[in-house]
Structures are given as structure tokens and as C-alpha cells.
Amino acid sequence: MARRVSSARGGNGAGIRAARAGVSPQVAPAADFHQDRQDRRNGGAAAVHVAEQRGQAEAALAFAASIVESSDDAIVGMTLYGMITSWNAGAERLYGYTAREVFGRWPTGITIPEDELPKILKRVGRGERVNHYETVGVRKNGRRIKVSVTVSPIRDAEGKIVGASSIARDITHRKEPEAAVPEPDTLRYVASLAAAVADQINNPLAVIMGYAQLLADRVDAHGRGQIDEILEALSRIQEIVRRMKRVTRIELIQEAPHLPEMLDLMRSSEPGLPLH
16 A cells, blocks of 8 residues: 655644545644643743742741841730740840740740730730730849830731730830839838838737747746747747838839739838848
8 A cells, every 4th residue: 555745834834744545634733732832831931930929928028037036126926825936036135035945935924914915815816906005024034124015916828817926115214204203102102001011010919929928938848949939930020010110212022023013121121120
């Protein structure tokens, strides 16, 4: 059977014309080949476009991260349960803890007092923003600092609230002049209150000491030793009461960061009445 192969051009492009004896000529167009090449070009361009967009997004994220890291404010990310997820250099400077020390932990009372944080996170979980909330933070060395905090929701790509971001600024120096204005009144109030409490304690204390001294003469040597210990403790209380009547300034205890502010009686009262 005779067969003839020839090339032909026509229609929409080059093709291969095959002719066989007794068979109608068929054309296999080359357009599909060109379309495939075009699709590859388009696909490559799309991939380049996606890569460019990804690069731009990563650059924008890196830029935003550098802003956060270089900020003087303490910027802290946390879950809605209070676990720390991010901690910038400003937070390290303000609170004294490194990021490694707080990542994945619940640092009680450092950024926001323990009894206030759950209420704030609950509001944030509802989508609210807490603006310029003035509170007290605690540094690593135990020193209390007055801060202004703004807490905002963190949302994922679908808009769901997944955490909270707090921005804190130290306002201790701003508050010191404000606190200095009423200090004489505060001192007068504290001194009067301490003196009143001392008077209330002093009377029953004198009665207890009198009865203890009487009992000391009616018991054996072992009982007398125990009463001597009681009298020694009562004498110590008497010294504290005397100091309460001589408060001349306001000095707070610095070594108890997780307790309410308390008067340091030793440093706030007149010298010359040391506690043994």
C-alpha cells in the first residue's frame, strides 16, 4: 500500500498532512502546541506575580516588626487567657524581664494587676478596645511603676479574635508631681489614722500585759518561761504602737510587689525607737 507524507500550511497554522492510499487526508493542527507554550508563559508570569506579592507582604511584615521592636513603648502580645506570646525590647526595658523569661508564661501582676487582667481580657474578647487605662506594673526588681496601657484585640485572617495586644507607657514621672501636691494632706491622714489605731490597741494591750505579769508569779518555772516569751512579744507590739504615734513621712514597702501598697513603719516613723 502506497503512503505519502507531505507538509502543509494553511488555516490556523502548520500541520502534518498524511495521506494514505484510499484514505481521506487528515490534518493534525499545531495550534495545541502553541497554546500550551502560551499557557506556560502565562503560568510563569502568574508565579512571578505571586512571588512578588509574597515578597512585598514579607517586607511589609518585617517593616512592621522593626517598628514594634524599636518602639519605646512596651508592646506585649498575649492570648485571651493571659499567656505571653510576644514581648518587644520596650517591654524588656520597662519591666526588666527578657523575652525568654516571659514567653509562654503567665507573669502574674507584671503588666497589669492580677485582679484586673481577667476583666480587661474579657472586654477585649468581646471586641472592645481599652484605651489609656492607668494602672500599676511591677518591675523584675520589685519596684512598682505607674503605666498607661491600651489593650486591643488581635484578629486572625478570618477576623476571629485570637488574642490581645497591650501597649504600655511609663507615666511614673508624670504622676509624681500630681502625687506631690496632696502629700501633706496624705501624711496628716495616715499619721492621724495610725495614732488612732495605736490608742485603740494600747489599752487592751496594757491589760494583757498586766494579767501576764500576775500569772508569772503563780506558775512553775516552765510556765514562767512561756509567760516570759508572751511578755517579750507584747513588748514588741508596744514598740510598734509607739512608732505608729510618731509617723512623720510616707515610705512604702518595696519588697512585696504582689501585695497592696503598705506603709513601711520602720522608715516612716521617727528614729530612736528601733524594733528588736
